[in-house]
Amino acid sequence: MASSSVLSPLLRALRPSTSCSGRSSATHYNSAAAVVAAGGAAPRPAPLAAVVSHRRELLLGAALGAAFLKAPLPAEAREVEVGAVLPPAASNPGFVFFRATSKDTPALRAGNVQPYEFILPPTWKQTRVANILSGNYCQPKCAEPWVEVKFEDDKQGKVQVVASPLIRLTNRPNATIEDIGSPERLIASLGPFVTGNTFDSDELVDTSVEKIDGQTYYSYVLETPLALTGSHNLAKATAKGNTVVLFVASASDKQWQSSEKVLKTIVDSFKFHQEDTNSSRDSPIEIIMASTAVSRHVVAVPYPGRGHINPMLAACRLLAAADGELTVTVVVTEEWHGLLASAGVPATLPPAGRVRLATIPNVIPSEHGRGADPAGFFEAVDSKMGVAVEQLLDRLERRPDAIVADTYLAWGVPAGAVRGIPVCSLWTMAATFFWALYNIHLWPPVDDREGEQELSRKSLEQYVPGCSSVRLSDVKIFRSWERSMKLTTEAFVNVRKAQCVLFTSFYELEPCAMDRITQAVPFPVYPVGPSISDMPLDGGAGKIDDEEHRAWLDAQPERSVLYVSFGSVVSMWPSQLEEVAVALRDSAVRFFWVARDSASAGDLRRIAGGNGLVVPWCDQLGVLCHRSVGGFLSHCGWNSLLEAVFAGVPLLALPVVWDQVVDARVVADEWRIGVNLSEQRREEDDGGGVVVGRDAIRAAAARLMDPDDGESREMRRRAALLREACRGAVQDGGSSRRSLNGFVKDLADGRLNFQ
Numbered sequence: 001m002a003s004s005s006v007l008s009p010l011l012r013a014l015r016p017s018t019s020c021s022g023r024s025s026a027t028h029y030n031s032a033a034a035v036v037a038a039g040g041a042a043p044r045p046a047p048l049a050a051v052v053s054h055r056r057e058l059l060l061g062a063a064l065g066a067a068f069l070k071a072p073l074p075a076e077a078r079e080v081e082v083g084a085v086l087p088p089a090a091s092n093p094g095f096v097f098f099r100a101t102s103k104d105t106p107a108l109r110a111g112n113v114q115p116y117e118f119i120l121p122p123t124w125k126q127t128r129v130a131n132i133l134s135g136n137y138c139q140p141k142c143a144e145p146w147v148e149v150k151f152e153d154d155k156q157g158k159v160q161v162v163a164s165p166l167i168r169l170t171n172r173p174n175a176t177i178e179d180i181g182s183p184e185r186l187i188a189s190l191g192p193f194v195t196g197n198t199f200d201s202d203e204l205v206d207t208s209v210e211k212i213d214g215q216t217y218y219s220y221v222l223e224t225p226l227a228l229t230g231s232h233n234l235a236k237a238t239a240k241g242n243t244v245v246l247f248v249a250s251a252s253d254k255q256w257q258s259s260e261k262v263l264k265t266i267v268d269s270f271k272f273h274q275e276d277t278n279s280s281r282d283s284p285i286e287i288i289m290a291s292t293a294v295s296r297h298v299v300a301v302p303y304p305g306r307g308h309i310n311p312m313l314a315a316c317r318l319l320a321a322a323d324g325e326l327t328v329t330v331v332v333t334e335e336w337h338g339l340l341a342s343a344g345v346p347a348t349l350p351p352a353g354r355v356r357l358a359t360i361p362n363v364i365p366s367e368h369g370r371g372a373d374p375a376g377f378f379e380a381v382d383s384k385m386g387v388a389v390e391q392l393l394d395r396l397e398r399r400p401d402a403i404v405a406d407t408y409l410a411w412g413v414p415a416g417a418v419r420g421i422p423v424c425s426l427w428t429m430a431a432t433f434f435w436a437l438y439n440i441h442l443w444p445p446v447d448d449r450e451g452e453q454e455l456s457r458k459s460l461e462q463y464v465p466g467c468s469s470v471r472l473s474d475v476k477i478f479r480s481w482e483r484s485m486k487l488t489t490e491a492f493v494n495v496r497k498a499q500c501v502l503f504t505s506f507y508e509l510e511p512c513a514m515d516r517i518t519q520a521v522p523f524p525v526y527p528v529g530p531s532i533s534d535m536p537l538d539g540g541a542g543k544i545d546d547e548e549h550r551a552w553l554d555a556q557p558e559r560s561v562l563y564v565s566f567g568s569v570v571s572m573w574p575s576q577l578e579e580v581a582v583a584l585r586d587s588a589v590r591f592f593w594v595a596r597d598s599a600s601a602g603d604l605r606r607i608a609g610g611n612g613l614v615v616p617w618c619d620q621l622g623v624l625c626h627r628s629v630g631g632f633l634s635h636c637g638w639n640s641l642l643e644a645v646f647a648g649v650p651l652l653a654l655p656v657v658w659d660q661v662v663d664a665r666v667v668a669d670e671w672r673i674g675v676n677l678s679e680q681r682r683e684e685d686d687g688g689g690v691v692v693g694r695d696a697i698r699a700a701a702a703r704l705m706d707p708d709d710g711e712s713r714e715m716r717r718r719a720a721l722l723r724e725a726c727r728g729a730v731q732d733g734g735s736s737r738r739s740l741n742g743f744v745k746d747l748a749d750g751r752l753n754f755q
Contacts, residue, residue: 080397082151083122083353084327092265094347095119098151099273100161105148106134107243113148113163114240118247118270121262122353124153144168145193148245156259157230157251159266162193164244176216177239183207183218186237186244194220194235194248196228212271215240219267232256234267245272295325296401296748301389303406303428304333304364304381307567307639311428311504312406313345313355314531318730320354322737323744328355329400331389335362348534360388375483382487386411393419402747404502407434410491413498422499422752424743429638431505431513431527432469432666433659437492438517439464440485446476456679466516469665477661499752500524502743504531504638507735508725509645509671524752526743528736530642530726534621544622549592552613553623556590559630559716561612562705563623563649564593566635572656576691580633580654581607583697589705592629594618624649630716631704633697636663648723650674650715652700654692673719675700 086096099117100108107113126149133147145168148161166173169180169189180186184207191199206221220235227233230250237246247270249263256263298319302312309332316328332340337359340346349355364380365373386409393400393415400421405412407425416423427434442464447455455473464470478485495501501521506529507514518525544550553561564580566572577595581604584591591612595604605614620640623629624647632644633652641663644651651674653664661678668676680696703709729736746752 080125081122081353081356082120082124082126083356086120086122086353088351089119089269092119092269094121095265095269096122096351096353100149107146107148107163112241113243113245115273116161116245116247116270117273118159118266120151120159120266121153121156122356124151124156126151153259155255157249157255157263159247159249159263162190162246162248164190164193164246166239166242166244169244174241175239177218177237177244178216180239180244183209183220186218187220187222187235190235190237190244190246191222193246194222194227194229194233194250195224197226199224213274215272217271230255232260232263234263236267236270238272240272296323296327297398298326298328298402298404298747299393299396299400300328300330300404300426301406301409301412302330302332302426303408304336304367304385305370307637308406308408308428309336309340310533311531311639312404312426313349314533314535315404315426315502315504315528316355317350318528318531318740319744320350322740323748325748326744327353328404329358329396330355331358331360331392333362333364333385334359335367339367358392360385360392363388378484378487382410385409386415390415393421402499402752407495407501408488408491410487410494413494417497424752425495425498425501426504427501428504428531429659430641430663430666431503431510431517432467432670433662434501434503435513435517436460436464436467436470436662437488438495438520439467440489440492443475443479444472446479452476466512469662469669471665474661478658496522498523500526500743500746503527504529504642506530506726506729507739508729509722524743524746526739528740528743530646530730530736532621532639532642532646534619535646535730544619544626546618549613549615549618549623550626553592553626553628556628558627559707560590560705561626561628562589562591562631562633562652562701563629564591564633565620565640566654566656567637567640572635572654573691576654577604578607579691579694580697583694583701584612586694587698587702587705589701591633592618592623594620621646630707631701633701636660636667638663641667642726645673645719645722646726648716648720650704650712650719652677652697652704654678654697671718671722673715673722675704 082098083096086098089095089097097117097119100113100115102109102115105113108115129147129150145162145164148163150158150160152158166175166180169175169186172179177186184201184204187194187204187207188199188201191203195203203222203224204220205223208219210217210219215238217236217238220233220237222233222235223231224233225231227250229248230252232251232253232255234249235246237244239245247267249267251259251263298316300312300316302309313330316330320326320328337357340357346357363384365377370377389411393403399419402422402424403412403416404424404426405416407427413423413425443460444463450472452473455476456471458472460467460470460472460475500523501517503514503526505514505527507527509529514525514527544553562584564584584593585607588611593604593612593614594617595614596616621643624632624643629647629649631652632640632649633654634640634644636651636653636655637660641651651667653667653674653676655661655664655678664676664678667674677692677696677700680692681690704712704715706712728734731737
């Protein structure tokens with residue numbers, strides 16, 4: 001497939017228009033020739049020994065090196081990441097594939113260079129080659145070397161393709177690289193074009209020779225501390241027709257430490273393209289792809305927490321699948337980029353840079369310590385993160401067509417409005433909870449004369465129709481978190497100014513809430529869920545990669561295992577965890593428990609007994625979809641609930657904070673696929689917090705996992721119905737698929753723009 005053709009529109013935009021008059025071209029040529037000729041006569045056929053010299057190569061090499069290290073391009077000539085326009089490399093996951101064609105350079109159009117190809121990481125950018133160095137002025141007959149193409153990445157290094165007329169190195173026409181001389185003799189001549197200034201033979205560390213498809217290539221490793229291009233250089237050279245082609249990769253000491261392997265992979269991949277007679281390089285399909293590859297661009301900004309980033313990435317994955325002309329840039333902090341990279345998340349994103357990550361500085365407290373000061377974390381996100389995101393928006397090479405911002409980022413809508421960019425708010429919790437907060441101005445004041453039990457019997461329904469799952473006792477607790485409520489109120493004032501709202505839920509799961517929201521809000525509503533990390537786009541079941549986990553689950557009877565997990569951020573009281581462990585031991589129920597605190601995992605394993613497995617992490621969706629899992633003891637975070645619904649697993653709800661309290665009631669009272677254990681909480685005498693006792697947990701677990709219990713069977717039946725509705729929503733013709741298609745069409749047609 002002719003992959004490089006997709007870059008041609010980009011290159012036409014990057015390169016300045018050149019004059020067609022001979023006078024203008026000659027002016028450029030003479031200017032270059034004056035620099036080159038400063039050290040000697042005009043080039044003429046000569047043996048290699050006469051060409052290895054000195055000032056001439058030094059000056060031209062310096063000119064090439066200076067261009068390689070030039071200042072940033074002006075705004076009209078900025079680069080884009082190649083992952084946005086190039087296809088993935090079939091044999092090298094994590095790289096994209098570039099093949100030069102006649103559309104890319106003057107020498108290729110003139111037939112002086114055979115098409116070449118290589119691979120690159122998707123984050124690299126193609127940079128403009130100055131006209132004076134491109135060979136544009138002298139094709140088809142050039143006497144001096146020229147630069148074909150250049151790519152770079154600030155963190156990893158640079159590569160460039162340099163072509164030299166064969167006549168500079170030998171009088172023999174159509175000479176092979178072996179005819180020119182040994183690897184050492186060739187690099188002695190071409191070394192200045194590697195370093196950008198001078199070359200000494202003692203800078204050559206290693207050479208090798210290889211044949212690829214009958215073509216011989218010389219490869220070099222150079223340590224060049226004084227080079228303009230960088231202190232570390234790799235090169236690969238070959239000759240064909242009347243041209244020698246040199247592929248160069250360069251890096252500084254800092255870049256080399258982390259990118260040595262990447263640069264070697266890039267250089268190893270370089271070769272001339274061998275024409276495939278069975279396919280057309282410029283097929284109509286590829287031309288269409290070239291013209292539409294970057295038609296629309298969306299910037300996505302998740303709230304900096306796992307429970308928000310994961311569904312945002314999942315939603316972006318769905319958007320990219322629904323619109324082949326859409327690219328998404330997801331903005332995260334540098335710390336979160338490292339966390340996602342260490343978890344292998346970038347490799348799971350759509351190929352060719354369709355969904356890619358961009359970073360802002362770590363202007364907020366570390367993820368590892370946010371639980372110690374939640375209020376401080378919320379403050380930093382509100383006061384500091386917005387500034388960093390706005391600065392990134394202003395630096396983007398292409399103005400986004402829309403911003404998808406987490407609803408809790410109160411500054412997201414204003415940031416788009418001031419730039420005239422439509423903002424789509426993404427809500428990563430239950431639509432029911434969105435409806436309650438959207439009407440926060442209707443909440444009653446707290447009556448301290450009423451006790452907790454009395455307030456828990458009264459719902460918010462009498463003040464906000466459709467909020468039967470929110471109790472006045474919840475309102476009292478929410479209002480006690482003054483700073484959080486102030487930030488939330490601000491967010492829901494601003495969400496009214498958004499151009500639309502995307503929900504990670506799906507219509508069949510919350511039809512009443514979705515209908516109320518659609519009727520009340522002044523913008524379109526798009527339920528596109530379930531937005532689940534690692535969910536197959538066809539709605540199929542998840543898989544388990546860990547062999548130990550899979551083997552243990554495979555050995556258990558069908559629907560006999562209770563999966564236990566309480567989320568990734570909010571911690572439970574140690575006394576509550578102990579009650580859970582004792583309850584599992586006494587219930588004799590098989591369990592699979594994810595205890596992310598490794599320090600306590602051993603104690604929990606000891607207390608709970610040998611009837612289960614305690615692990616620090618697992619593929620949650622895969623585990624829930626396993627045939628042996630029949631129940632889920634959960635904190636009721638929204639993402640976990642969506643995964644339980646997707647898997648068709650009933651729940652024991654043990655919520656901790658915020659929306660989880662409302663979610664637990666939705667599970668038990670509206671969906672009727674679980675038991676809300678929080679209604680059996682009691683105060684611990686030793687100050688261990690409000691907990692649900694072991695007896696209540698033991699009885700509920702035993703009953704839920706009993707295949708003969710009538711109430712349990714009904715929960716499983718309803719859970720199975722929701723599972724089918726969930727998977728159907730994302731299939732062709734399903735409610736979420738239609739909603740998703742509607743969103744991308746409205747975005748493409750400009751219906752979400754400011755009116």
